[in-house]
Amino acid sequence: MAEEKLESVVALDNVNFAYNGTPVLKNVSCQVFDGEFVGIIGPNGGGKTTLLKLIMGFLTPSSGTVRVFDQPPCNVISKLAYVPQTNRFDKQFPISVLEVVLLGRLQNLPWHGRYSKEDKEAAFAALRKVGLEHLADQAYGTLSGGQAQRVLIARALASHPSLLLLDEPTASVDAKVQVEIYDLLKELRGNMTILMVTHDLNVAIEHVKKVICVQNTVMTLSPRDVCEHFALGLYHTPLITGLTTHKKLPQ
Amino acid sequence: MIEFFQALQTNPILLSAVIAGLAASVVSGIIGSYVVVKRIVFISGSISHSILAGIGLSLWLERAKGFVWISPLYGALIAALISAWILGWIYLHYREREDTVIAALWSIGMALGILFISQTPGSNVELANFLVGNILWVSPTDLKILFGLDLIIVAIVLCMHKRFLAISFDEEQARLQGLRVNALYILLLMLTAVAIVLLIQVVGVVLVMTMLTIPAAIANLFTTSLSRMMIIAVILSALFCFIGTAAAFYLDWPGGATIALVAGVVYVISLFVQKK
Numbered sequence: 061m062a063e064e065k066l067e068s069v070v071a072l073d074n075v076n077f078a079y080n081g082t083p084v085l086k087n088v089s090c091q092v093f094d095g096e097f098v099g100i101i102g103p104n105g106g107g108k109t110t111l112l113k114l115i116m117g118f119l120t121p122s123s124g125t126v127r128v129f130d131q132p133p134c135n136v137i138s139k140l141a142y143v144p145q146t147n148r149f150d151k152q153f154p155i156s157v158l159e160v161v162l163l164g165r166l167q168n169l170p171w172h173g174r175y176s177k178e179d180k181e182a183a184f185a186a187l188r189k190v191g192l193e194h195l196a197d198q199a200y201g202t203l204s205g206g207q208a209q210r211v212l213i214a215r216a217l218a219s220h221p222s223l224l225l226l227d228e229p230t231a232s233v234d235a236k237v238q239v240e241i242y243d244l245l246k247e248l249r250g251n252m253t254i255l256m257v258t259h260d261l262n263v264a265i266e267h268v269k270k271v272i273c274v275q276n277t278v279m280t281l282s283p284r285d286v287c288e289h290f291a292l293g294l295y296h297t298p299l300i301t302g303l304t305t306h307k308k309l310p311q
Numbered sequence: 312m313i314e315f316f317q318a319l320q321t322n323p324i325l326l327s328a329v330i331a332g333l334a335a336s337v338v339s340g341i342i343g344s345y346v347v348v349k350r351i352v353f354i355s356g357s358i359s360h361s362i363l364a365g366i367g368l369s370l371w372l373e374r375a376k377g378f379v380w381i382s383p384l385y386g387a388l389i390a391a392l393i394s395a396w397i398l399g400w401i402y403l404h405y406r407e408r409e410d411t412v413i414a415a416l417w418s419i420g421m422a423l424g425i426l427f428i429s430q431t432p433g434s435n436v437e438l439a440n441f442l443v444g445n446i447l448w449v450s451p452t453d454l455k456i457l458f459g460l461d462l463i464i465v466a467i468v469l470c471m472h473k474r475f476l477a478i479s480f481d482e483e484q485a486r487l488q489g490l491r492v493n494a495l496y497i498l499l500l501m502l503t504a505v506a507i508v509l510l511i512q513v514v515g516v517v518l519v520m521t522m523l524t525i526p527a528a529i530a531n532l533f534t535t536s537l538s539r540m541m542i543i544a545v546i547l548s549a550l551f552c553f554i555g556t557a558a559a560f561y562l563d564w565p566g567g568a569t570i571a572l573v574a575g576v577v578y579v580i581s582l583f584v585q586k587k
Contacts, residue, residue, distance in 0.1 A: 116483075116487060118483065118486065137486075137487055137488075137489060138487075138488070138489055140487060141487065142483065142484070142487055144481075144483065144484075148481075149480070149481070150348075152531060153348055153479075153480055154348065154531055154534060154535050154536055154537045154539075154540045155476065155480055155535070155536070155537060156535060156536055159476065159536070159537075160480070162473075163477050163480070163481065163484050163485070163488070164484075164488070165488075166473070166474070166477055166484075166485065166488035166489070166490055167488045167489045169473055169474070171470060172469075172470050173469070173470045173471060173472055173473045173474065174473075175473070198535075199535030201535070202535075215484070219488065
């Protein structure tokens with residue numbers, strides 16, 4: 061791991077996927093290497109979340125192969141961690157911040173269902189990393205958008221993943237928290253491979269090493285190329301308008 | 312109140328009614344909390360009504376066909392487990408039409424139950440007992456079975472609580488952590504089914520939803536931890552059973568309906584208290 065070798069972490073080969081007959085991804089091939097920080101961009105409905113779900117093995121491709129750490133996704137599921145968007149969760153759900161983070165340690169849970177001291181330490185360490193240790197006993201549903209998002213990142217870190225997947229981690233947070241989250245990801249870069257779905261093209265270019273553009277099919281680009289393509293108007297209309305309106309929003 | 316306590320000492324039927332109420336409260340609070348947070352309230356409703364098919368069949372076999380060893384409790388248990396399994400399978404494989412199947416199972420189960428009972432001589436009283444409950448009707452053998460089921464449920468929940476919490480809060484995360492989400496879901500439905508059978512003894516098929524949801528829903532208003540929610544719900548449920556049975560004793564009202572009404576009134580009050 062310490063050596064700079066180009067080990068393939070995620071490899072999609074000619075993947076097709078359709079939801080009830082409607083094709084979402086067509087002939088998708090792409091690769092992500094060990095330690096890379098990759099931004100996934102594209103219009104809504106373009107298949108970004110589908111791509112993540114294929115990598116996690118929640119969906120199986122209609123054709124083609126998905127390999128993670130050179131294995132089928134279901135074999136290496138414990139090496140992955142996923143940070144979903146916060147708006148999915150029931151605000152009334154009776155669960156504390158610490159309990160949410162401990163969900164990142166479920167794979168070690170023995171039959172009798174008690175977390176070990178080690179699990180609790182890992183959970184606290186992850187909370188410390190996102191700066192929310194003081195909120196451990198608070199109800200998850202009462203947190204602000206930024207805090208909730210950071211708790212979900214802590215949950216992912218608690219499992220010590222080798223591949224971290226994030227679905228728009230900055231979608232529901234203000235500009236200040238956005239900076240904090242990007243700083244945190246910068247800190248994690250190198251320790252693990254990171255794939256991040258994002259709406260924010262500018263940030264993606266600034267922070268990531270590689271951009272995967274998903275719009276029914278996939279283009280892998282370096283951030284510099286994104287600028288050129290963008291300037292040349294090579295993107296389809298929904299992508300351009302979607303991104304420019306997003307940029308104009310007061311943050 | 313003193314009169315009621317005296318009656319408890321002299322009247323074994325009333326005493327066993329209160330004990331059955333306490334046994335049912337344990338599962339009502341624990342399983343009810345899962346039902347509320349996992350949002351399987353209507354699945355539970357479907358299970359509780361389809362149980363009538365099992366009750367009807369066993370009454371018919373017992374009374375009309377001479378299988379005297381068959382108790383309605385066995386029929387109820389088997390019907391509950393079968394319908395839980397069907398609903399679990401539908402959720403996992405045919406989710407698009409889940410609500411339709413819930414409703415279909417609900418009414419088919421009831422229809423079968425009513426048909427069997429109509430073919431059984433002299434069981435209309437039993438039908439009423441199962442629909443609205445008659446806590447006074449619990450036999451000593453039933454009590455033992457109820458406590459046995461209580462113990463099984465509590466033991467399983469003690470070991471599985473963290474996993475049930477995980478699949479209720481975030482199924483995808485649970486799956487990523489290697490939990491067998493589908494099997495856990497079916498297990499939770501099975502436990503719910505057994506809990507419903509216990510509760511039917513006390514409040515009956517129609518009112519079982521009260522005991523499964525209201526204590527947990529009230530507890531949810533006042534705590535932010537699922538395990539604390541369960542403890543509060545168990546205590547509330549026991550109080551409702553006790554107060555309801557006592558009130559029914561004084562007023563000569565049907566027990567199940569009185570218990571359900573007490574729970575309902577407290578729920579409405581607690582909603583207002585929480586708003587303030």
